[in-house]
Amino acid sequence: MDLHSLLGRHEPDLMASRWDEGRFVTSCTICGRPMVKPPGGGWLLARPRR
Numbered sequence: 001m002d003l004h005s006l007l008g009r010h011e012p013d014l015m016a017s018r019w020d021e022g023r024f025v026t027s028c029t030i031c032g033r034p035m036v037k038p039p040g041g042g043w044l045l046a047r048p049r050r
């Protein structure tokens, strides 16, 4: 497990954010994981869809 994931301080790549199905999506500039921003909320790591 890497420290970045442990601390949970992900930095959304705002320059690359885009609108997708009612929310903004982008990726973390540090680890590259997908992030989402629901309307009125803050940036979160995206959860894989099942």
Ligand SMILES: [Zn+2]
Pocket (backbone or CB within 6 Å): 004, 009, 010, 011, 028, 029, 030, 031, 032, 033
């Ligand atoms: Zn990250």
